[in-house]
Amino acid sequence: MGRHSCTEKEKLRKGLWSPDEDEKLSNFITRFGVGCWSSVPKLAGLQRCGKSCRLRWVNYLRPDLKRGMFSQEEEDLIISLHEALGNRWAQIAAQLPGRTDNEIKNFWNSYLKKKMIKQGIDPTTHKPVPKTGDHIQQPNGLLNLATSDEMGQEFCVNNMICGQKEYDPPFLSEYEDSFDPNGHHSNFVTEYDDPNNQIEGNPNSNSNYGFKFNSMPDLANIDPGNFMDTDFSDGSTSRIFSYLSSSNSSNVSSHTGIQTSNMMPNSEQYLWDFDKKFESRFQFQIKNEENSNSWQEGPSRYI
DNA sequence: AAACGGACCAACCGCTCACAG
């Protein structure tokens, strides 16, 4: 597509890296540091393209990589971050020291996604799979309810059959309104595109655009005791708020692409307010019931 | 023991963005 693959230029190696190649690359980077990747293969004596070298270093050779199984804390954090950020693996990885975006992406696709589906949670929206009687937001913004006729019908997320529709009370509309068009919740993250908001201490950040958490602790600052006490198992939509309440928030992020800030002067107070609001609104009013009899496949958002 | 299928993960591909010329 106009752009040639880097292996087309010359006869370059592809596929798995040999220990010898690893050693050459590792020695070179250790000695000279990370610079211009396109010149690394030549200087390091490798028959690879720069892109391939960069990937190998970032995902495998970097000395600060953690490796091994993901801990429960990491697993919970990934779920929370994914809920807020979506498939922004690099930004998620930035909050998990020693983990790479590729590793997290693979972990998500091979394990976490399936686990959530099994628990009846839509891995895209992080909400319970809709059941008959739920509000189902159509692309045109109208809300529909699954009807009794539709009970038992298969429910699909991303063309995957995830379950069957059945009745369950809908969520509150106000909460739903807080989602941006990307499906991110504005109570969790704030999008910015502001020159004054450039991430401090992140030399790799050449963009002023991104997300910052309204309050989000770094994994390194988590008190494991508190964290473990936090129950995320119900797929609660206020998971992040539970998380916030259980640890001291910090500004964090020396190594990340995500800036966190204490925009909320008192996270716990905010949490309490939010939960109260959420709770009181959870006794809903069903709106737009006359649109209750259509079911559409495709990218619906469920509340 | 061999064949098969699913899970996992390393690596590739194509795209976007930033920046220098």
Add this chain to the structure above:
DNA sequence: ACTGTGAGCGGTTGGTCCGTT
């Protein structure tokens, strides 16, 4: 303002491993 290039990101692929038949 435009163009070319490199870096980085996310989606996808394909090889390997392992359990099951």
